[in-house]
Amino acid sequence: MSNERRSVVNRSAPRVPPRWFVRTMWGLHRGLYRITAGRVGLRKPRGRSWGTLRLTTTGRSTGCEHSVILAYVEDGPDLVCLAMNGWADGEPSWWLNLQVHAEATVDLADGSRFVQAHAAQGIERERLWARWQEVDANLDAYAALRSTETAVVVLEPRPEPRRPS
Template identity: 70%
Template sequence: MESARRVRVPPRWFVRGAWAVHRGIYRISGGRLGLWRPRATKWGTLRLTTLGRRSGRERSVILAYFEDGPDLVLLSMNGWGEGEPAWRLNLRAHPEATVELPDGVRAVRAREAVGDERARLWARWREFDEKLDAYAALRSTESVVIVLEPRPVAA
């Protein structure tokens, strides 16, 4: 817990506001701004579209990711707040989704990374943020590492 005291997370209203601004920039620019590819020392952003677990309607969110071969890797962290984000719950109910990247749209299937794979991918996330473990310690539950695997598009 000592390391958790060394990091601070902005208030929830600020986090939600920042997400809203990011989505607004994406929309206003017609998708030209707001998504970027990951670099060696910086994660990228993608737009994930899932089916709502209750509504069945499409829901989109912009998330950080990095590439692991053909797979895209996400953290289900809810802004380091408690609980799972809605997009994670939607993927649990309907694992097939689409992602928009700066270079186009991909069909994907989501799964949780477990065991050694989770440890390896978590260590890669740590390369982008040395305080990752301290942020994760702020939550009472373990942050889930999500792998989005490519899937063929139905004809």
């Protein structure tokens, strides 16, 4: 195969680290967040880069809280994540949890908030996908590695839940 052909192949099919590496990095990131009591591991998006947040969902089967650190971009007051599962097939657990229990909490570099999740559809999805493309020019090539469409998840602010009195 010629060098020219190789470069075309590389552009159309981006390399993704092995699954074991991706899962190890996720675990290390969560561990770093935990041992620093949240001082390290979260950041705001800047310019053409994404930020990181900690999402806490309610388990669809257990009802227990589950937390994960995700990349996000801002869309006004909304936070927008991609349910990509490290570009592997299958939906990430956090997204499956949100489909059953849409209310969640997020920790950001500048504080926490309560959110309500929904999957962007139609024009909203196209607009938010384009926003992510500004951050990652290879987004479509990565998404093509999955056999199903990648959900664009919108986390809208919601009021603090009432506590029983």
